[in-house]
Amino acid sequence: MSETDTTAKPAIAMPLGLFVYLMLYGGMTVLAGVLAYKQVQLVPTDLAVESGIFAFLILVVISSTVSQLYGQKYATRIVWLGFVPLLIASVLMQLVLALPPSVEMVNGRAEDLAAFEQVHNTVWRVWAAGPAAYIVSLLLNIWIFSRLRGSGEGxxxxxxxxxxxxxxxSQAVDSVIFITLAFYGLFPIMDLLIGQVIAKVVLSIVLVPFLITGGVKLAQWLDSKNIEAS
Structure with a gap:
């Protein structure tokens, strides 16, 4: 056997910040769909917001941070790669629902079993609506963010x-797509839709700018540590 056959190929270099955000991004895509099942009231109004908004805003921050530091191409790529954990999670969920529960759970924890199956059997519309809203809104976010940047760093x-x-x-568009596909016909959605749009727009103005700034600084710090260690 020749020397070239036994020599390991060099690993593909990836900035540490990009690697960390890629891992976090995959987790947030799955968590957003799970959290979306619960609607939270916006006190003191009767408006509501689905809880997946909190994880989804992190996706927005990550995609914008990646676009800022590593380019629109990489940001777009992680949006598409986000479908992988979503697909795996949905397949695993269907597998778990199809498998028979343990005797102990049937006899001693029937209420827990019924609650688990009720939630996850009815969340299929959320899982279906999520990818549609996800891909449209996040690609739109990256496109707008990159276009506003122009040719300079700013x-x-x-x-x-x-x-x-x-x-x-992008989050206003996401709200219309997701709420309509996930919940239309199950209950009156107008309060939820209005609350979702208002909450996402307000959080986008008040919170997201600082999160993106912090996200960029964190990624730059991680990348500097990666360079020092190499």
């Missing part, structure tokens, strides 16, 4: 403004 204030505008517009 300032921190510019980064925050771009992040707020891109997030607000």
């Amino acid at each position: 300032t921190t204030i510019g980064l925050m403004i771009r992040g707020a505008i891109a997030s607000a517009l």
